[in-house]
Amino acid sequence: MPDMSLLPVTERTRHRRLREQGSTDRRDLEDILRAGVICHLGVMVDGYPMVVPTVYGLTGDTLYLHGSVASRSLVSAPQATICVTVTHVDGLVLARSVFEHAVNYRSAMIYGTPRLVTEREEKLAGLRSLTEHIVPGQWDYARRPNKKELAQTSLLALCLDEASVKIRRGPPDDGDSPDAALPVWAGVLPLAAAWQAPVPDPVLPAGIPLPPHIASLANRPAGMRVGS
Amino acid sequence: MPDMSLLPVTERTRHRRLREQGSTDRRDLEDILRAGVICHLGVMVDGYPMVVPTVYGLTGDTLYLHGSVASRSLVSAPQATICVTVTHVDGLVLARSVFEHAVNYRSAMIYGTPRLVTEREEKLAGLRSLTEHIVPGQWDYARRPNKKELAQTSLLALCLDEASVKIRRGPPDDGDSPDAALPVWAGVLPLAAAWQAPVPDPVLPAGIPLPPHIASLANRPAGMRVGS
Numbered sequence: 024m025p026d027m028s029l030l031p032v033t034e035r036t037r038h039r040r041l042r043e044q045g046s047t048d049r050r051d052l053e054d055i056l057r058a059g060v061i062c063h064l065g066v067m068v069d070g071y072p073m074v075v076p077t078v079y080g081l082t083g084d085t086l087y088l089h090g091s092v093a094s095r096s097l098v099s100a101p102q103a104t105i106c107v108t109v110t111h112v113d114g115l116v117l118a119r120s121v122f123e124h125a126v127n128y129r130s131a132m133i134y135g136t137p138r139l140v141t142e143r144e145e146k147l148a149g150l151r152s153l154t155e156h157i158v159p160g161q162w163d164y165a166r167r168p169n170k171k172e173l174a175q176t177s178l179l180a181l182c183l184d185e186a187s188v189k190i191r192r193g194p195p196d197d198g199d200s201p202d203a204a205l206p207v208w209a210g211v212l213p214l215a216a217a218w219q220a221p222v223p224d225p226v227l228p229a230g231i232p233l234p235p236h237i238a239s240l241a242n243r244p245a246g247m248r249v250g251s
Numbered sequence: 252m253p254d255m256s257l258l259p260v261t262e263r264t265r266h267r268r269l270r271e272q273g274s275t276d277r278r279d280l281e282d283i284l285r286a287g288v289i290c291h292l293g294v295m296v297d298g299y300p301m302v303v304p305t306v307y308g309l310t311g312d313t314l315y316l317h318g319s320v321a322s323r324s325l326v327s328a329p330q331a332t333i334c335v336t337v338t339h340v341d342g343l344v345l346a347r348s349v350f351e352h353a354v355n356y357r358s359a360m361i362y363g364t365p366r367l368v369t370e371r372e373e374k375l376a377g378l379r380s381l382t383e384h385i386v387p388g389q390w391d392y393a394r395r396p397n398k399k400e401l402a403q404t405s406l407l408a409l410c411l412d413e414a415s416v417k418i419r420r421g422p423p424d425d426g427d428s429p430d431a432a433l434p435v436w437a438g439v440l441p442l443a444a445a446w447q448a449p450v451p452d453p454v455l456p457a458g459i460p461l462p463p464h465i466a467s468l469a470n471r472p473a474g475m476r477v478g479s
Contacts, residue, residue: 035299060340060442061354063291065302071263071332072300074293076340076358104299112288112304114447117465120394121382122404126289130304154349158440165435166348176350198454207393208459212386213447214288214473219342223438226426231436237345245442 035134036187046188055109055131055188056081060157060245064088065106079107080152086133087140087149088179107133107181114213118195119202125191127211132187137179149178160236216245263362264415274416283337283359283416284309288385288473292316293334307335308380314361315368315377316407335361335409342441346423347430353419355439360415365407377406388464444473 030036030047046052056079064075080087086107109131116125140146147168154162168176195209218240221233258264258275274280284307292303308315314335337359344353368374375396382390396404423437446468449461 060343061338061356063293063302063336063338065291065293065300065334067295067300071362072293072295072334074291074302074334074336074360076336076338076356078354106293106300106302108291108302108304110289110291110304114450115288115385117386117389117449118393120396120400121378121390122394122396122400124382124389124393126306128289128304132302134299150349154352157343158345161345161352162349165346165352166350166430166433168348168350172348172350194450194452194454198452202394203454205394206459208451208461208465209455210449210451212449212465212468214444215447216442216444219441219443221345221438221440222342222422223436224422224426226422226431227437231434233436237436237440240440 030186030188031184033134033185036132036185044189044191046190048188051129051188051190052131052183052186055111055129056086056183057156058111058129059109062086062088062107062109065108067103078153078157079109080149080154080156082148082152084183085149086181086183087152088137088181089150089153090177091175094177102136104134104136105181112214113192114211116191116195116211117209118197119200119205119207119209120197123195123197123200123202125195127191127193127213129190130188132189133181133183134185134187135181137181140178140180143173145180146173146176146178149180150176158237158240160234164234164236218243218245258414258416259412261362261413264360264413272417272419274418276416279357279416279418280359280411280414283339283357284314284411285384286339286357287337290314290316290335290337293336295331306381306385307337308377308382308384310376310380312411313377314409314411315380316365316409317378317381317404319403319405322405330364332362332364333409340442341420342439344419344423344439345437346425347428347433347435347437348425351423351425351428351430353423355419355421355441357418358416360417361409361411362413362415363409365409368406368408371401373408374401374404374406377408378404386465386468388462392462392464446471446473 061076062079111129114127151162289304290307339357342355346352379390
């Protein structure tokens with residue numbers, strides 16, 4: 024029986040290079056996806072690759088993508104392999120030599136053939152996951168999609184079975200090389216993202232309070248971890 | 252004579268949807284690329300799209316990408332169209348209705364067929380642009396690539412002629428809709444990224460000072476602007 028805590032290795036997800044950066048731990052995949060705000064969706068359109076930034080949702084082992092039914096990237100996606108990549112940049116690795124410069128990062132690339140969701144209950148659950156992914160509590164707070172809005176929205180489901188996870192952490196790699204004798208500062212410049220203070224809509228009527236589930240996000244780290 | 256401050260519109264870059272978000276101002280493209288830390292490179296490999304996070308450099312109207320000569324994404328790229336996307340997430344747009352939720356962002360998608368750089372002087376200039384893009388001053392500070400390292404590095408040049416720029420700013424779109432009467436808070440939750448305090452390599456010898464060009468980055472905003 025396969026170890027379900029490990030990601031299966033396929034021809035596409037086998038780590039060919041820089042193998043020390045590859046992870047097959049399913050928890051790493053989940054952590055990276057949970058911490059992300061947007062993904063980059065790669066899809067073939069008219070014979071060329073198109074890389075589109077978009078939000079996503081997660082439920083169990085499924086990733087959801089949505090868009091207008093008129094979107095070229097979504098219309099092209101079903102019945103073809105897509106690649107969804109989520110990346111967190113945690114810092115710059117400043118080595119003694121230019122050649123050893125690197126980025127501390129966490130990334131997940133998911134391959135698969137997405138499924139167009141047509142069943143109403145799954146569509147609502149998928150859209151809920153998209154909203155709740157970034158602002159938990161917002162699905163129950165804001166007005167939910169009506170029938171017309173649901174019809175205008177396409178939802179794609181992508182199984183998380185085939186994923187390649189790469190992580191780089193820590194200091195530069197040339198600390199034990201001849202370059203370590205150079206009088207050059209080496210280390211990491213960490214990068215961190217954080218939610219700022221909410222900005223009310225200028226036309227928001229007075230007396231509508233900021234709900235706690237939004238207020239609690241302010242000044243909290245978002246996605247990128249302070250890496251080193 | 253064409254207006255060089257405008258981006259040419261092609262079948263791939265014509266804004267089909269949400270046209271109010273499309274920009275054909277070349278300065279917007281330059282601002283987005285200059286502010287980015289990484290891009291997402293989309294390339295076809297064995298018949299499927301692959302979306303790879305990677306750093307990049309800029310000189311004039313050329314974007315440079317580099318990697319190991321063994322990299323699958325780089326080896327596949329020449330002679331085929333690639334798509335390079337740089338995205339900044341500036342904030343979450345929290346509307347009265349789930350349907351109107353959006354992201355404030357700035358993104359540039361560049362299409363083209365990259366050129367493998369083989370000439371030594373351009374290769375050095377391209378690698379310099381990669382290093383200088385994120386940490387100005389580092390090319391002159393760290394040890395530059397030697398002959399062997401240069402041979403191990405592939406460099407691709409991509410012309411910036413065909414680019415699609417999209418920008419969303421400002422409050423939710425449902426402030427003048429019937430939903431505006433709902434007792435629901437609406438506004439923007441801005442997101443900002445910033446460089447943190449540099450972390451020296453644990454094996455860095457005492458007495459090597461942090462150079463000013465790195466120190467000056469600490470606590471400064473990176474890429475993402477505090478949008479609203």
